[in-house]
Amino acid sequence: MRTLSMRDALNEALREEMRNQPELTLLGQDIGAYGGTFGVYKGLFDEFGPERVRDGPLCESATVGFGIGLAISGMRCVVELEFMDFTTVAMDQIVNQAAKLHYFLGGQVTVPLLIRTPIVSRMGMGPQHSQSLESWFMHVPGLKIAIPSNAYDAKGLMKTALRGLDPVLFIENVKLYGTSAEVPTEDYSIPFGKARTLREGTDVTVVALSGTVPEALAAAESAAQAGIQVEVVDPRTLNPLDDAGIAASLRKTGRLIIVHDAYRTCGVAAEISQRMMETAFDYLNAPIMRVTGLDVPVPSGALYQNVVPNRENLLQAIQSIVN
Amino acid sequence: MRTLSMRDALNEALREEMRNQPELTLLGQDIGAYGGTFGVYKGLFDEFGPERVRDGPLCESATVGFGIGLAISGMRCVVELEFMDFTTVAMDQIVNQAAKLHYFLGGQVTVPLLIRTPIVSRMGMGPQHSQSLESWFMHVPGLKIAIPSNAYDAKGLMKTALRGLDPVLFIENVKLYGTSAEVPTEDYSIPFGKARTLREGTDVTVVALSGTVPEALAAAESAAQAGIQVEVVDPRTLNPLDDAGIAASLRKTGRLIIVHDAYRTCGVAAEISQRMMETAFDYLNAPIMRVTGLDVPVPSGALYQNVVPNRENLLQAIQSIVN
Amino acid sequence: MSAKSPLSPEELLHLYRKMVQIRVFEEQAIELFGKGLITGTTHPCIGQEAISVGVCAALGREDQVLATYRGHGAALAKGCSPATIMAELLTRTTGCCKGRGGSMHLCDTAQGFLGTNAIVAAHIPLAGGVALSNKLRKKPLVTACFFGDGASCEGEFFETLNMAALWKVPLIFVCENNGYAISVPTNLSQATPDIADRARGFGMTSVVVDGNDVVAVHLAARAAVEEARHGRGPIFLECKTVRWERHSAFSAGRYEDPEEAQKWKRVDPLPRFREMLLSSGTAAAQLAKVDQDCQEEIAAAVAFAVQSPSPDAASLYEGIFVE
Amino acid sequence: MSAKSPLSPEELLHLYRKMVQIRVFEEQAIELFGKGLITGTTHPCIGQEAISVGVCAALGREDQVLATYRGHGAALAKGCSPATIMAELLTRTTGCCKGRGGSMHLCDTAQGFLGTNAIVAAHIPLAGGVALSNKLRKKPLVTACFFGDGASCEGEFFETLNMAALWKVPLIFVCENNGYAISVPTNLSQATPDIADRARGFGMTSVVVDGNDVVAVHLAARAAVEEARHGRGPIFLECKTVRWERHSAFSAGRYEDPEEAQKWKRVDPLPRFREMLLSSGTAAAQLAKVDQDCQEEIAAAVAFAVQSPSPDAASLYEGIFVE
Ligand SMILES: Cc1ncc(C[n+]2csc(CCOP(=O)(O)OP(=O)(O)O)c2C)c(N)n1
Ligand SMILES: Cc1ncc(C[n+]2csc(CCOP(=O)(O)OP(=O)(O)O)c2C)c(N)n1
Ligand SMILES: [Mg+2]
Numbered sequence A, B: 001m002r003t004l005s006m007r008d009a010l011n012e013a014l015r016e017e018m019r020n021q022p023e024l025t026l027l028g029q030d031i032g033a034y035g036g037t038f039g040v041y042k043g044l045f046d047e048f049g050p051e052r053v054r055d056g057p058l059c060e061s062a063t064v065g066f067g068i069g070l071a072i073s074g075m076r077c078v079v080e081l082e083f084m085d086f087t088t089v090a091m092d093q094i095v096n097q098a099a100k101l102h103y104f105l106g107g108q109v110t111v112p113l114l115i116r117t118p119i120v121s122r123m124g125m126g127p128q129h130s131q132s133l134e135s136w137f138m139h140v141p142g143l144k145i146a147i148p149s150n151a152y153d154a155k156g157l158m159k160t161a162l163r164g165l166d167p168v169l170f171i172e173n174v175k176l177y178g179t180s181a182e183v184p185t186e187d188y189s190i191p192f193g194k195a196r197t198l199r200e201g202t203d204v205t206v207v208a209l210s211g212t213v214p215e216a217l218a219a220a221e222s223a224a225q226a227g228i229q230v231e232v233v234d235p236r237t238l239n240p241l242d243d244a245g246i247a248a249s250l251r252k253t254g255r256l257i258i259v260h261d262a263y264r265t266c267g268v269a270a271e272i273s274q275r276m277m278e279t280a281f282d283y284l285n286a287p288i289m290r291v292t293g294l295d296v297p298v299p300s301g302a303l304y305q306n307v308v309p310n311r312e313n314l315l316q317a318i319q320s321i322v323n
Numbered sequence C, D: 001m002s003a004k005s006p007l008s009p010e011e012l013l014h015l016y017r018k019m020v021q022i023r024v025f026e027e028q029a030i031e032l033f034g035k036g037l038i039t040g041t042t043h044p045c046i047g048q049e050a051i052s053v054g055v056c057a058a059l060g061r062e063d064q065v066l067a068t069y070r071g072h073g074a075a076l077a078k079g080c081s082p083a084t085i086m087a088e089l090l091t092r093t094t095g096c097c098k099g100r101g102g103s104m105h106l107c108d109t110a111q112g113f114l115g116t117n118a119i120v121a122a123h124i125p126l127a128g129g130v131a132l133s134n135k136l137r138k139k140p141l142v143t144a145c146f147f148g149d150g151a152s153c154e155g156e157f158f159e160t161l162n163m164a165a166l167w168k169v170p171l172i173f174v175c176e177n178n179g180y181a182i183s184v185p186t187n188l189s190q191a192t193p194d195i196a197d198r199a200r201g202f203g204m205t206s207v208v209v210d211g212n213d214v215v216a217v218h219l220a221a222r223a224a225v226e227e228a229r230h231g232r233g234p235i236f237l238e239c240k241t242v243r244w245e246r247h248s249a250f251s252a253g254r255y256e257d258p259e260e261a262q263k264w265k266r267v268d269p270l271p272r273f274r275e276m277l278l279s280s281g282t283a284a285a286q287l288a289k290v291d292q293d294c295q296e297e298i299a300a301a302v303a304f305a306v307q308s309p310s311p312d313a314a315s316l317y318e319g320i321f322v323e
């Protein structure tokens, strides 16, 4: 089968749905001729033109608001927010409007809006350009959240998102854009709410999100050399979250480590851990551990490497939990 | 000792510090002659005038930004955001500016900004006027967070906040404004990071936040009649959080329930639970439970009563955890 | 109204009927709030009826309207049924939003009424997106967006002015300048008297009109709709009016002075229009008949609402997502 | 510059020196970025030096400046030391922000340089607050705030225009209109050519100036500072310029056409000013001496930066809070 980078897989998903859905419109900044800050939109402007691949002024809040307006009018819209840190300037539109309108207007409108936003946690771009804020959005009911870690999942989840009627936050770690995976040429989609086991193991389950998945796989590989069999599970979506899938792995291994780039406190790891305690307490052979970004504003420069988890500290955690 | 309502206690703390600190300035909307949406500023405008009790245009983001500007200039500022739901329109200023400037500018500026914001979770004002969003701010390093449940704590924490040099988010559930407690006339302050045991017990610890504290105390009272001794602990501040204090109570009782009005998923309960698992796993006689707001957009009207926890479902949880 | 009136007797009577309908509706809403039948809050638009009536009478049924929490009048003016709107105020399952939205969240897509919003200014970009959808799909529809003087200080308002002007969307900005945002008078929120000036800075046609003269509003709106429908929009319409004696049935607004609280009555658009109709030859009996009809219609709406069931807790989890 | 020049030879030479200093600094920064010594990103202000130099030369040392991520020039123009700024770009402990801020977060309070920001427009309300603090404390200081054409579409920009005009704060808005926000040209982000028009809508004095003519900028700034210092501010200064060939050293911006990428060179303010100085009688040797001095100064700054230590991981938790 052919391989595609995650960037190209996302591009293909968008392109195919742009062809299938004449009213699908892309809004954002730098998404036109420029092809998107990280190149995900490459070629779409040339194929679909400035009406549908619509560059606009720098105003994230109203851009999301316009996207919602298109969506409640029966069109479908994709908005790009260039760094996840900038969700802060559109927060009300995302969590109080997009997430809730369908519910509180009694189902009269639907909001088929997809908000794409990259996490740039591993580039040293500093305190306002490095954050992984997924737990904020998981906290608020009404938003579906996809957070794929590879090209195959990214395309399949994007397809589902672009065919459904609910608002979706689509989170992409830029470090993954260049990574490749086999992607079928035939059409496929991946349902939300199904975790994927990327590596099977019996001794400990590592649930890894987004940019930490490659680190988790590398740590699992090292652990195997030390005789520890690590199961690596990628939830792929956070809302809905595949509690049952994670619990099944935990029941098998009896140990759980959750890893993400986001700040530790009130991050997604705490939520997954608590859900597991609520459903699989008797299977826990050890306290659930988390390996996460530190609770510090991320400094600019190379020091980011000490802020986000890596294969080494993950391996340490694996070794400590099995002992 | 005299008793004061939480509203009056907060008012007194502000008034005293306004008298002590000639450069302390209040910004917001409806804080002037009107006295604040929920009356906390009553009389301050008359005493300190429109320069220092400054009503302004309806633009929360720039209002917080101006407050930061005053703070980094060496003044001190209090900004009111009328409902906690409106933090969404000032999110960037709160989490990317106020919380981080001191750190990333290498300590050159300090941000003595206090942001007051009421939670209105128990009035039926609907999906955009009912949210308890404290976990968002606990997720982001750099903000101190006070969330008092009574007049005494409110005044003492406000004093500490108004004398320190760090940005503080001060969260007040409006249902508590009318509740009274003994408040000394002498000056006092309460350090951040110290939980308060509001009721002692041996069978189960209930950690309750803000508006749920009265419910927890009522449930504890009922439980006592059924022979269950509940210890009720109020963390009072979320950053810093008194892990040690909560853990001490848990080690004593072996059981923990955490209760808050906020949405369940990725709420503060999950974080407290995970910290306890990390530090006191061997003391857990039962999985840690949480009794929280439901993961639904809060509908308008009386149905909010079914969304937030109350003494009855808390009592049920207490009974179930001890069995 | 002389023989030269540009409006026919039927048109004039329609304006009158809608204004009376709204007035009676609001009076009833206040009464129901006083009786505790409306939980939360409600914001009457008494004294401002001429604006929504004058504007909506210039729109067709498929044209769209978005408005604020002070939006009962806009809903009725756009053709929504008083019964389902009243039922919504009482959060009954028969309400236009199934009782979830309440007074601040009304919607009836069949009437082109796309919703009211409780976050000040948040609906303005939504309206921009709706208007953009009309343009992209080449539908000859016009969108009108109502908002207050307070909203005109929020960032999203300006962001939308800019985008709307840039993309020339068929949108009419209707600013209901009633002189107050809760307690903050416009002289404390803006440097210049006319909000319309700000719109001009974006190169937009911008008109100031007496918002208490329904005919003047209507004629200005007609002209604006004509422009917008032919691709010469957006248009800005500032309607000067005077706020009713309180901000909401729940909070007072600024008027400490009982005199000032009565100010709106001196310029009340309803008796003024009635005078005008009578003096231009409309029979008093005809107006009395309208008054009577409206009283009956609203009484029936109240009866319908009061007799309708409230949603039950089991419904809370329904409809968060479409699928 | 004829004999009638309003500027003395010393003043002219000062302007020249600062422009050359910035130019050489930026050329070195680009080189260091290319060598991998700057992690993350860096945004040169090459071609725009006349603006920061012209404005800052009109300010005193205690007057304050806030700027954007494209802020090296503003920092140097305000008197910050090239060595500590360069060390900051390289995130060294000797940097002005101890190496935490990096290229996008510079600050030197001793020079009245209150910081650059990586969230577009977020610093504008901060500057408003700083200016308000001057007014409240009756300090005769003026604050200048630099920002781009892109920033002038963000809500916070307008919110600050409104508040600044309302409260008449001594603030100078300096819009560096370089025609692009990353890849989006101004004709795709605003309906009218002059951003200055928008400020006029708030009743503010608003001036358009050739931003590539340092003398023109300086004279306009002098007049603005004079007005603002005497309580007749705020003032808006739109400086038209042309962006350097890329958005940042990390991303390209729009220019696919190599011709367009060179456009800035045809209007480059530096040779233009040099020409002017020469033709008005300044000796070539004098200018060459300045060039030479700047080369040496920046070379020393680079050496200082490169030899300075990087912060270590142990420092990460330091200074999140003051106390
Ligand atoms: C973002 C936001 N800030 C504050 C509020 C609280 N609030 C509700 S209505 C209102 C006043 C709005 O004034 P205006 O826009 O003039 O409308 P009016 O009430 O006069 O019709 C305020 C401050 C809110 N709902 N949303
Ligand atoms: C709120 C926000 N949105 C987007 C960005 C990404 N971004 C960084 S610079 C920039 C362009 C800003 O253009 P302009 O204000 O004209 O300044 P210039 O870069 O031209 O100096 C953008 C979109 C950001 N940093 N912050
Ligand atoms: Mg108003």
Ligand SMILES: [Mg+2]
Residues within 6 Å of the ligand: D148, D149, D150, D176, D177, D178, D179, D180, D181, D182
């Ligand atoms: Mg620019």
